[in-house]
Amino acid sequence: MTPRIGEGLPPLAETLPPPPPPPPFPVPLDRLREDAASGAIADVIVALPDLQGRVQGSRVHPRDFTERIVGEGFGACLYLLATDVEMEARPGYATDPWRGGLGDFSIVPDPGTLRYLPWDPGTALVLGDAVGADGAPVPVAPRQVLKAQLERLAGRGWRALAGTELEFLVFRDDYQRAFEADYRGLTPATRFNSDYAVPEVAGIDPLMRRIRTAMERTGMTVESARGECHPGQYEIVFRYDDALRTCDNHVVYKAGSRQLAAQAGAALTFMAKYDGGEGNSCHVHLSLRDADGAPVFADDGTGRRGMSRYMEHFVAGQLACMRDFALLYAPNMNSFKRLAPGAFAPSSVAWGLDNRTCPVRVVGSGESARIEFRVPGGDANPYLAVAGIVAAGLHGIERELVLPEPTVGNAFEQDLPRLPASLEEAVAAWEGSDAARACFGADVVRHQAAAARSELAAFSATVTDFERIRHFERG
Incomplete structure (x- = not known):
């Protein structure tokens, strides 16, 4: 056994x-x-x-x-x-x-x-x-990039609450063996699609329990944990908190879970797309509270569809900035493999009411009224991703952008504006964006663009397995 x-x-x-x-x-x-x-x-x-x-x-x-x-x-x-x-x-x-x-x-x-x-x-x-x-x-430090956007919110008497739902893949190989194998041919910790399954993930329960317990002891509150679609895939969800604290917890969780996996003789990865199967997402839930703690997004009779007018403008801002800010949600070459059409991750610019095929999913009511932003992958920097969501929302609120009708049905099959299809396209959108410069400043725009160009340069200089297999004998 x-x-x-x-x-x-x-x-x-x-x-x-x-x-x-x-x-x-x-x-x-x-x-x-x-x-x-x-x-x-x-x-x-x-x-x-x-x-x-x-x-x-x-x-x-x-x-x-x-x-x-x-x-x-x-x-x-x-x-x-x-x-x-x-x-x-x-x-x-x-x-x-x-x-x-x-x-x-x-x-x-x-x-x-x-x-x-x-x-x-x-x-x-x-x-x-x-x-x-x-x-x-x-100003270009990721924690400061987020704090700058939270200060803009504070200027309106608001604060952001956020929760990140981070997925990862678990392998039975340890990190040294994975490294020596060039991270190929690894054995997933489960054999099947284990989305919501219980018996199928029993083999990794000791490690998952160990991770959950450790995070509880560092000040986080676990809300749920379950298997996911890809073999070996798992998700642990922590209770929402102030946006900055959520991002702090997020990076501690990633670092700690890797160390706990190593101690168990296993390896895990948060990369957006490990292979042809389902990728690792990092869905971000976000809402706003005013100085009295009242929900800014709750239906107060000023908007339609059960949302306040502020929430409508906030969601409209996500749509307006989603292409321009894609670099903050998808920072690597690999990120866009997950965002490809048909990969059960967003590839279009759309919003919907409790519609998981849309990048912006509006859920909840009253105090739980919030958006679920589904573009970031497991490789996203949480500070930059949340900063992008807040900045886009303020862009919509400040300009009182009108929210179009929600997308109904499967957004993957509809003719909708598309997210950037590659890191090159995302960099071009980011550098050409007036909204990015207005929200973040020229230095942050330049800094993040340079980070992306560094990734592109490294990839361009690398000969891949694809090239060898395709051209070694037949090229």
């Missing part, structure tokens, strides 16, 4: 530093000092999300963190915000690390993100913001 992934590992509680139960989230600095003094916490990782949404940073001593770094920040090389997935810094970014002599910026910790890591006993993690030598935030 094939062992279930994760069997034989000690229970998660046995790997945690004492004392149980887990500390509150965020961990108070006084609690960190106490646990550092007792030896329960030996390291604090001071980190920030990079352009790919990865957690990048350094380990520091807890005493140094509490006495100095929490107030002053910690130096990190500027190139962290201007590299591709291979950590290669090409020219063209708005913050050019080479032109700046590979100097430093500071990661200024956000104490509201401080948490202990169950998969790394004795370690705490804090996320922070990139701050330049002039003391100003670095």
